[in-house]
Each structure stands twice: as structure tokens, then as C-alpha cells.
Amino acid sequence: MNFDLSEERTLLKDSISRFVRDNYELESRIKHSQSSKGFSAENWNSIAELGWLALPFPEEDGGIGGNQIDTMVVMEEFGKGMVLEPYFASIVLGAGALRRGASDDMKEAMFEGVIDGSKQLALAYAESQARFDLHDVVSSAKQDGEDFVLNGNKCVVQNAETASHIIVSARTSGGQIDTDGISLFLIDVNSEGFELLNYPTVDGLRASEITLTNVRVNKTGVVGEVGAGFEILQAVANDAILALAAEAIGTMEMLYTDTIEYTQQRVQFDQKLSDFQVLQHRMVDMFMEYEQCKSLLYRATLEVVENREGAQRSVHALKHLIGKAGTFIAENAVQLHGGMGMTEELRIGHFFKRLTVIDMQFGNSDYHLEKFAA
Amino acid sequence: MDIELSKTDLEFQAEVRQFLSDNAYKPGEDYNKWRMNWFATAAAKGGWDVPKWPKEFGGPGWTPSQHYIWEREKAGKNLPWDLPFGIGMLAPVLMAHGNQKQLDRFMPDIRARKVIWCQGYSEPGAGSDLANLQTKAELTEDGKHYIVNGTKIWTTVAHMADWIFCLTRTSNTGKKQEGITFLLFPVKQEGVEVQPIITLGGAHTVNTVFLTDVKVPVENRIGEEGKGWTYAKGLLQHERTGLAGISNSLVALAKLKKNARSIIRGNGTLMDEPAFRSKVAELEVDLHALEYTELRSLANAAAGSDPGPESSILKLKGTEIQQRLAKLTVEAGGLHAAGWGQPVGPAFAHSGMQSYLGSRAYTIYGGASEVQRDVIAKNVLGLKKKSSEKTRTGKG
Numbered sequence: 081m082n083f084d085l086s087e088e089r090t091l092l093k094d095s096i097s098r099f100v101r102d103n104y105e106l107e108s109r110i111k112h113s114q115s116s117k118g119f120s121a122e123n124w125n126s127i128a129e130l131g132w133l134a135l136p137f138p139e140e141d142g143g144i145g146g147n148q149i150d151t152m153v154v155m156e157e158f159g160k161g162m163v164l165e166p167y168f169a170s171i172v173l174g175a176g177a178l179r180r181g182a183s184d185d186m187k188e189a190m191f192e193g194v195i196d197g198s199k200q201l202a203l204a205y206a207e208s209q210a211r212f213d214l215h216d217v218v219s220s221a222k223q224d225g226e227d228f229v230l231n232g233n234k235c236v237v238q239n240a241e242t243a244s245h246i247i248v249s250a251r252t253s254g255g256q257i258d259t260d261g262i263s264l265f266l267i268d269v270n271s272e273g274f275e276l277l278n279y280p281t282v283d284g285l286r287a288s289e290i291t292l293t294n295v296r297v298n299k300t301g302v303v304g305e306v307g308a309g310f311e312i313l314q315a316v317a318n319d320a321i322l323a324l325a326a327e328a329i330g331t332m333e334m335l336y337t338d339t340i341e342y343t344q345q346r347v348q349f350d351q352k353l354s355d356f357q358v359l360q361h362r363m364v365d366m367f368m369e370y371e372q373c374k375s376l377l378y379r380a381t382l383e384v385v386e387n388r389e390g391a392q393r394s395v396h397a398l399k400h401l402i403g404k405a406g407t408f409i410a411e412n413a414v415q416l417h418g419g420m421g422m423t424e425e426l427r428i429g430h431f432f433k434r435l436t437v438i439d440m441q442f443g444n445s446d447y448h449l450e451k452f453a454a
Numbered sequence: 455m456d457i458e459l460s461k462t463d464l465e466f467q468a469e470v471r472q473f474l475s476d477n478a479y480k481p482g483e484d485y486n487k488w489r490m491n492w493f494a495t496a497a498a499k500g501g502w503d504v505p506k507w508p509k510e511f512g513g514p515g516w517t518p519s520q521h522y523i524w525e526r527e528k529a530g531k532n533l534p535w536d537l538p539f540g541i542g543m544l545a546p547v548l549m550a551h552g553n554q555k556q557l558d559r560f561m562p563d564i565r566a567r568k569v570i571w572c573q574g575y576s577e578p579g580a581g582s583d584l585a586n587l588q589t590k591a592e593l594t595e596d597g598k599h600y601i602v603n604g605t606k607i608w609t610t611v612a613h614m615a616d617w618i619f620c621l622t623r624t625s626n627t628g629k630k631q632e633g634i635t636f637l638l639f640p641v642k643q644e645g646v647e648v649q650p651i652i653t654l655g656g657a658h659t660v661n662t663v664f665l666t667d668v669k670v671p672v673e674n675r676i677g678e679e680g681k682g683w684t685y686a687k688g689l690l691q692h693e694r695t696g697l698a699g700i701s702n703s704l705v706a707l708a709k710l711k712k713n714a715r716s717i718i719r720g721n722g723t724l725m726d727e728p729a730f731r732s733k734v735a736e737l738e739v740d741l742h743a744l745e746y747t748e749l750r751s752l753a754n755a756a757a758g759s760d761p762g763p764e765s766s767i768l769k770l771k772g773t774e775i776q777q778r779l780a781k782l783t784v785e786a787g788g789l790h791a792a793g794w795g796q797p798v799g800p801a802f803a804h805s806g807m808q809s810y811l812g813s814r815a816y817t818i819y820g821g822a823s824e825v826q827r828d829v830i831a832k833n834v835l836g837l838k839k840k841s842s843e844k845t846r847t848g849k850g
């Protein structure tokens with residue numbers, strides 16, 4: 081048994097860590113977050129040039145042949161800087177669906193651009209009424225000759241604003257919550273009837289509400305089999321949870337270490353805050369929660385990679401704990417910083433907001449506890 | 455033991471309801487005019503504009519149960535905006551320690567909401583350890599003025615305020631708590647620079663206030679020089695009892711349930727989902743208990759005894775409940791609660807996130823929860839601190 085990263089992955093971790101350190105001072109992050117795209121085009125190019133976009137693609141598709149462990153390494157480091165570039169949306173979600181369902185022609189048309197960063201993907205899976213259920217889909221796709229015609233709404237689609245292509249789930253048959261009958265479509269954002277309402281999210285990222293009005297997609301734009309999109313979605317959601325959890329781990333590490341550092345400097349009542357036993361114990365609890373999350377991250381990631389029985393349950397357990405422990409760590413980091421923790425000036429508050437949003441993405445803590453127990 | 459409201463209490467309750475509905479804001483009305491009218495009408499009722507002021511200063515002289523009724527009835531209603539600093543914090547200090555001239559000068563404008571006050575206590579080095587404050591006030595040679603130098607931080611609404619009540623240091627000898635002097639001075643004057651601090655979510659309510667050679671006439675000192683700590687401590691107690699927010703939490707809980715019921719899940723709603731439902735139920739249990747903790751504290755006060763240990767629990771538990779309510783509202787909002795800048799999804803999701811971010815400060819200001827627990831340990835349970843006790847009262 082061995083939980084060490086391979087030499088290759090250690091090098092990868094180091095170079096991403098350096099990239100985040102060099103480019104993700106809070107000030108730069110805020111600047112890029114407020115820029116027109118919501119991230120830095122320059123950073124996106126660097127990420128592409130460094131080959132990180134190619135990581136999870138099979139070698140025969142021009143990729144590096146990595147798996148969820150590589151994504152974990154990337155996302156954990158990204159979490160330490162709250163990286164804004166659409167790695168998660170394009171590479172984990174969008175490309176995750178394509179890797180599983182794209183036809184050879186589609187791969188041919190898309191992968192090169194996605195890997196070099198010139199094409200950017202997003203995944204529109206959520207609907208307002210669905211809450212966190214991937215299979216609750218009312219957007220419809222009706223066949224009309226060679227085309228499908230899509231109508232409906234998709235909500236909170238991360239990084240749709242800058243995407244060139246968006247993968248949309250829509251119902252081709254079945255009732256509102258049937259797992260059968262959901263199909264995935266690759267849609268060019270310039271398609272007629274495809275409308276975005278873009279907005280920032282509280283964590284400094286971007287999302288969009290999408291309205292589909294008679295959007296025509298040729299049947300060659302179906303990702304996977306018609307009616308069998310749910311399986312792909314579920315696999316992508318598991319990848320997404322592993323990636324988000326890794327990001328959260330990076331974020332939690334920053335929160336608890338920043339808190340330790342701050343309390344060692346801040347003096348009240350003629351002593352360092354870190355000398356108060358009650359605060360020491362609180363920080364110990366934060367640290368333990370972080371370690372517990374890390375253990376579940378390793379467990380779920382390895383079980384998914386090795387396709388083990390129980391992997392699905394571990395993914396639920398992981399997302400539950402990430403939400404719960406993330407809240408505990410983030411709230412206490414703010415609390416122990418006192419007034420300073422409430423300011424936009426320190427990164428503490430920004431990490432807090434990111435963890436709050438991570439809890440909502442792909443099902444919150446309660447949702448996954450229920451699935452775990454079921 | 456009984457919990458019946460008396461006949462007079464029931465009559466009072468009806469009168470309050472009538473008053474609140476008669477004077478409710480009507481859409482289209484000039485807001486400021488309505489606001490000023492509201493306070494004037496409330497004043498004409500016999501001090502309803504200043505419910506907590508004692509009768510001799512124009513308050514209504516309500517019994518504890520009348521206060522309780524007022525709090526419950528007004529919660530969730532659209533009352534005119536108001537700030538606690540003048541009415542709730544400075545006024546009690548003036549009543550207790552101000553001279554007649556100061557009372558005549560400041561009280562009418564406070565009551566009429568003509569002057570906005572802010573509270574200049576905290577400093578970069580003096581947060582929980584407030585007595586460590588260093589802003590210096592030096593008497594001029596002619597004894598007519600103090601010259602004030604230093605930095606105040608987290609000063610809520612300083613950027614809107616006309617006046618500040620400020621704790622300053624006039625002496626460095628003796629204990630930290632000695633040598634603190636309570637001064638009042640205008641914010642908009644030379645030597646006072648107000649710099650915004652942006653808090654989570656982009657709000658500007660707090661500020662840093664830089665004080666450079668600010669000239670304050672000695673007439674603006676409350677009470678004796680060097681005794682400001684004693685005056686301020688009384689004020690902190692006023693601040694804390696007001697922070698439990700139980701009435702508002704009851705209203706917020708009802709709203710949370712209503713909002714959660716608007717989220718359809720299968721044949722039911724979000725309120726039928728086990729994990730969410732049990733969190734809401736646990737919160738309600740705690741709130742029901744705290745409601746009675748408050749009543750017990752009120753009953754003690756009515757009997758003329760000290761507020762009792764119950765009152766120490768109120769701020770701590772009350773603010774934690776407010777935070778949990780905000781968090782649950784965010785959870786109810788689902789993915790849409792992440793939306794920012796422009797509301798998307800259910801309307802409550804957006805405001806819920808704002809409340810959640812803001813609510814994190816509730817356990818920091820007005821005595822942080824950790825420090826509050828220290829106070830209960832010491833004053834209620836009689837647990838003494840060993841080593842830190844000395845440093846706490848040791849010289850600054």
C-alpha cells in the first residue's frame with residue numbers, strides 16, 4: 081500500500097503549484113475575475129502550453145492518458161489559488177462527456193481545439209426544478225428529419241459565457257424523472273435560438289442561464305446513444321465530484337494554515353491568539369476535518385479509478401463530508417480571524433465563498449448523505 | 455408559574471397591532487417623509503419611538519411583557535430604518551453619566567433621528583481586548599481641549615455619520631481599564647479621515663477612521679476623565695442584550711419553511727427531505743428554548759433582580775441561530791444561491807447568500823462568541839482564569 085504520488089505526478093504537482101503561486105496572488109485573481117471573460121486569457125494559454133489540458137485525454141486522441149488521480153493533483157493545486165480558468169468546465173465536464181460519448185468524427189472535430197485551448201466546453205446539465213437530480217430533465221429534444229429540435233431552460237452553467245460549444249442534456253423520451261430517454265447534444269453557442277444570460281457567481285466565477293428556443297442540432301451532434309445520456313452524465317458527475325473535492329482540499333488547506341499563521345501573529349490580552357487553548361483545539365478540529373476529507377478523497381478516487389464495488393457510495397460520502405467539513409473549516413477560519421476575516425482584503429473570505437459554492441455543485445452535503453444512506 | 459398574558463397585556467397587544475397597521479408604509483409614499491412621520495406618531499403615543507428609554511427621559515415605561523409584545527409584533531414588519539448607535543448605545547450612557555448640558559444638547563437630535571452616530575471603540579490592536587486601546591487624547595495647556603490622535607477600525611456607518619462617540623486613552627498608568635476617556639466629536643471635520651473597508655460580498659458598512667490632531671472641546675467629555683471604561687462597559691451590556699434577535703429569527707424561520715415548501719421535490723417539497731427537515735427542526739427546538747430563556751430573563755428583570763445568567767446565553771445562542779438560519783436559506787436556494795450580481799432562480803436564494811455572508815460577523819462583534827463564553831465561565835460559573843487573569847488586568 082502506498083499513497084505517495086509517482087515521480088511524474090510529483091513533478092506535475094510542483095509545476096502547477098509554482099504556476100498558482102506565481103499567478104494567483106489575491107489581487108491578480110480579483111482583477112481577472114472582474115475582467116470581461118472572468119479569467120485570464122494569458123493564464124489559459126499557459127495552462128494549455130504546459131500540457132495540462134491534455135492530461136485526461138487518451139494518448140490515441142492526442143492526450144497524455146492520465147486519469148482521475150492526475151485531475152486530483154491539478155485541482156488540489158488550483159484550489160489553493162481559486163483558479164478561475166475554465167479547466168473544470170471544459171476539461172473535466174465538457175470533455176469528460178465527449179471522452180465517453182463522442183463519435184470518432186466528433187472527436188476529430190473537437191479534441192485538438194479543446195486540448196490546445198482554442199475551443200472551450202461547458203456542460204449544461206442542471207434545470208431549475210431538478211435541484212440536484214441529474215435525471216430530472218424537462219428540456220426537450222424532438223427529432224425532425226436529420227435534426228433534433230431543442231426547447232427548454234438550463235441553469236447555472238459554469239463558464240458558458242466564454243465557451244465555444246456546450247453539451248446540453250435534453251429529453252428525447254420518457255417522463256420528467258426517468259433515467260432513460262435523456263440525450264446529450266453538442267451545441268455550437270452561435271446556434272440560432274441558443275440564448276445566454278451571463279452573471280458572476282458569489283465565488284468570483286461565471287455562470288449562465290440558458291434558454292433554448294427551437295435550437296436545431298444535426299443528429300451527428302448527439303453525444304453517445306440517443307436516450308442513453310444519463311449514464312454518461314453520472315460518470316461525468318462522479319469525475320466532477322472528485323475534482324471539486326480535490327479543489328476543496330486545496331482550499332481547506334489554505335484556510336487552516338492561514339488561520340494558524342494569523343493566530344500566531346495576532347496578540348490580544350497580551351498573548352498570541354494561538355496561546356488560547358480553546359482556539360488551539362478549534363484549529364486541531366479544522367485540521368482533523370481536513371485530513372478526514374483527504375482520506376475520503378483518496379478512497380473515492382482510487383475506487384473510481386480501479387472501478388471497485390462501492391466506488392459510487394464513496395463518492396457520495398466524499399461529497400457529503402466536503403460540504404460539511406468545508407463549512408466548518410471556512411466558518412471557523414473567518415471566526416478566528418475576527419473582523420479581518422470579514423474583509424475582502426484577506427483571501428480567507430474568498431476561500432470561504434468558494435467552499436460555499438463547491439458544496440452546491442453536483443449535489444450538496446445533505447443530498448449525498450441521503451444517497452449514501454439509501 | 456404561568457404564561458398567560460394579562461388582560462392589559464392583551465389590550466396592549468391589540469393596540470400595538472393597530473398602531474403598526476395604521477402606520478404601515480403605503481406603496482408610492484415618499485419614504486423619508488413616511489419615516490419621519492412614523493417616528494413622530496410613535497412619539498405622540500408616549501415614547502413609542504424610544505421603547506427602551508426610561509420614562510423620565512421620554513420613554514413609554516413599558517413592563518417587560520409589554521417590551522416582549524412590542525418585539526414580537528414588530529418583527530418582520532416594514533418599520534422605518536433605524537440605527538442602534540444613538541438611540542440604543544449612546545443615549546443610555548448620556549442618561550447615566552452625561553451632564554444636563556449634554557443631555558439638552560444631544561438627546562433631542564438622537565431621539566428625532568436627526569444626527570447619525572457611530573461607535574469608535576475598536577482599534578487595530580484592540581478588538582476583543584478593547585481595554586488595550588491606544589488612541590491618545592491629550593489635554594491642551596489651557597485645559598479647554600483634547601487633541602486626539604489614533605486609529606479606529608470597523609467603525610460601522612462612519613462614512614454616513616455626523617458624530618462619533620469614541621474611547622480614548624488619557625493616561626497610561628495603572629490598569630489597562632483605567633485612563634480611558636469617553637469623548638464625543640463630529641466626524642466631518644479636519645483631522646478625521648474615513649476609509650472604507652469592503653466586507654464579504656462587497657458591502658461597505660464598516661470603515662477605518664484615522665484621527666490626526668482632532669480638537670475636541672472638554673465639554674464633549676462624558677463624565678470624568680479616565681472613567682470611560684466603566685461607562686462603556688454598561689453600554690456593551692445594552693449592545694449585547696439587543697443582539698439575540700429572537701423575534702426576527704422566529705420570523706426568519708417561518709420564511710425559511712415557506713421558501714423550502716416552494717421547492718418541489720417529487721410529490722412533496724424540500725421540507726419533506728429528511729436531512730433538511732431535521733436541520734430545520736433542530737433549529738426550531740433551539741429557538742423555542744431560547745424564547746423561554748429570554749422570557750425567564752425578562753421575568754427576572756420584572757421582579758427587579760439582575761438579568762440573571764440567562765441573559766449571557768442570549769447573545770451567544772441567538773447569533774448562532776441567526777447564522778444557522780442564513781445557512782439553511784442558502785442550502786434551500788440550491789445551485790441558484792451561487793448567483794451574484796443579478797438575481798437568478800428563486801428570489802430568496804440571492805438575498806439568502808447575502809445574509810449568510812453578513813451573518814458571519816454576528817459571532818464576532820458585540821463580544822465574539824469565544825470571549826462571551828469566557829465571560830459566562832467567569833461571571834456565571836465562577837471559574838477563575840489562572841495565568842491570563844493577571845495579564846488581562848495587567849498594565850497595557
Ligand SMILES: Cc1cc2nc3c(=O)[nH]c(=O)nc-3n(C[C@H](O)[C@H](O)[C@H](O)COP(=O)(O)OP(=O)(O)OC[C@H]3O[C@@H](n4cnc5c(N)ncnc54)[C@H](O)[C@@H]3O)c2cc1C
Nearest residue numbers: 415416418419573575576581582608609610815819822824
Ligand atoms: C461587521 C462588523 C461591524 C463592527 N462595528 C463596529 C463598530 O461600529 N464600532 C466598533 O468599535 N467596533 C465594531 N466592530 C468591531 C468588533 O467589535 C470587533 O471585531 C470584535 O471586538 C473582535 O475584535 P477583532 O476583530 O479584533 O478580533 P480579535 O479580538 O483579534 O479576535 C479574533 C478571534 O480570537 C478570539 N479570541 C480573542 N480573545 C480570545 C480569548 N481571550 N480567548 C479565546 N478566544 C479569543 C475571538 O473570539 C475571535 O474568534 C465591528 C466588527 C464587525 C465585523
